Amino acid sequence: MTAIEQAQARPRGTRLPRRARREQLLGAAQEVFVAQGYHSAAMDDIAERAGVSKPVLYQHFPGKLELYLALLDQHCESLLQSVRTALASTTDNKKRVEATMDAYFAYVEDEGGAFRLVFESDLTNEPAVRERVDKVSLQCAEAISEVIAEDTGLSRDQSMLLAVGLGGVSQVVARYWLASRSGVPRDTAVGLLTSLAWRGIAGFPLHGAEGQVQGHH
Amino acid sequence: MTAIEQAQARPRGTRLPRRARREQLLGAAQEVFVAQGYHSAAMDDIAERAGVSKPVLYQHFPGKLELYLALLDQHCESLLQSVRTALASTTDNKKRVEATMDAYFAYVEDEGGAFRLVFESDLTNEPAVRERVDKVSLQCAEAISEVIAEDTGLSRDQSMLLAVGLGGVSQVVARYWLASRSGVPRDTAVGLLTSLAWRGIAGFPLHGAEGQVQGHH
DNA sequence: CAAGCCGTGGAGGTCAAGATCGGCGTGCAG
DNA sequence: CTGCACGCCGATCTTGACCTCCACGGCTTG
Structure with missing residues (x-):
């Protein structure tokens, strides 16, 4: 199951435990980075793919680079x-x-x-x-x-x-x-x-x- | 001879025939792209390396991408x-x-x-x-x-x-x-x-x- | 010799994208 | 029931880089 399917299964308001959310974000980020490469991948794209808003991303990772490195x-x-x-x-x-x-x-x-x-x-x-x-x-x-x-x-x-x-x-x-x-x-x-x-x-x-x-x- | 040496040899005001200028710009661009990669390379860097100002670059190439493609x-x-x-x-x-x-x-x-x-x-x-x-x-x-x-x-x-x-x-x-x-x-x-x-x-x-x-x- | 032209130069506009701040809803404890 | 805490969202700020506008100076021509 891709991250976007997960995101659609649980519509945008769902609250997740911290660990699970992090894993889901990693999954979404991987899909976007793989599809578009680092530079073309916008944090907005990743957030949207995961079905969350951008600040959530920054609550789990200090920045785009660290997300990629993980x-x-x-x-x-x-x-x-x-x-x-x-x-x-x-x-x-x-x-x-x-x-x-x-x-x-x-x-x-x-x-x-x-x-x-x-x-x-x-x-x-x-x-x-x-x-x-x-x-x-x-x-x-x-x-x-x-x-x-x-x-x-x-x-x-x-x-x-x-x-x-x-x-x-x-x-x-x-x-x-x-x-x-x-x-x-x-x-x-x-x-x-x-x-x-x-x-x-x-x-x-x-x-x-x-x-x-x-x-x- | 690197492009920057050429540029220093002919100080900043020199006028060059169009073809020669283009070649020199290509040389400078190559040095910068090789050293820094495409994204980290700024048009300012290339212009400075060649000893010219930015508009000159744009008189020879429509944009950064075309310069790279050349x-x-x-x-x-x-x-x-x-x-x-x-x-x-x-x-x-x-x-x-x-x-x-x-x-x-x-x-x-x-x-x-x-x-x-x-x-x-x-x-x-x-x-x-x-x-x-x-x-x-x-x-x-x-x-x-x-x-x-x-x-x-x-x-x-x-x-x-x-x-x-x-x-x-x-x-x-x-x-x-x-x-x-x-x-x-x-x-x-x-x-x-x-x-x-x-x-x-x-x-x-x-x-x-x-x-x-x-x-x- | 002089006047004009064309290429050069520095300063600025625009825009995309990374990074962030005040409200909102939900669930739990008292 | 009610207040609190936690996590989430919309809207915004800022930076940096690509790409053009107004002044200057050397070469050419009458």
């Missing part, structure tokens, strides 16, 4: 959890790749488009936002790079580069897949990317010994 | 050209991958940070901007996917997914590489990604028949 934190945490869970779900590295790819696809597909707040924010010039987005990207990449470093024996810097790359592919392709709505089902897309990535990774030193490969660096 | 178009075109040139630079598909990766790195490294206008715009909610960014991404991906489709025999949809992925890796990693300033030199980073991507691609159908996983060409 949502951003929430969804950054969510992404990080998904990735970590995926990495920990198995010890088979190929399945790890697949699970991680799928985590990105699931993240992009679900949550009412909240991934836009993280991956397509129009407030990256605000240091507080930039910091959060950079941090979650870095943390995801570090989690991935640990596995890569262990599996390939590459240096810390180099495995980070690859990890950033793998996260990047997942994120970019997942968004493209969602937007393009081409006929490719999610499983197929994930499988395709997993093949691509796994063969790529599997060619590095530790495996190169067993499987022979052309020169690298 | 720059955006310019750099979208530049990226597309780089990618197409890289793809056409050889018929060896592995070198194609490397050249294309390198094109993204060069694009991100050079041009006074102009890649931010394309990859990190804070105006993606403006339809005109969204359209341009989407279009250039799509055109790059299509150019890449043609090669992939021909080389692997994958369907149009599937090769587009991979192409988007390759473009995405290049772009994301290049930006990370630029920002992180880790010790990895550009050649090494490009080489690493090329290994990753090429082994990944080379495993698809057409090659799987001849060389099980890796080597050929």
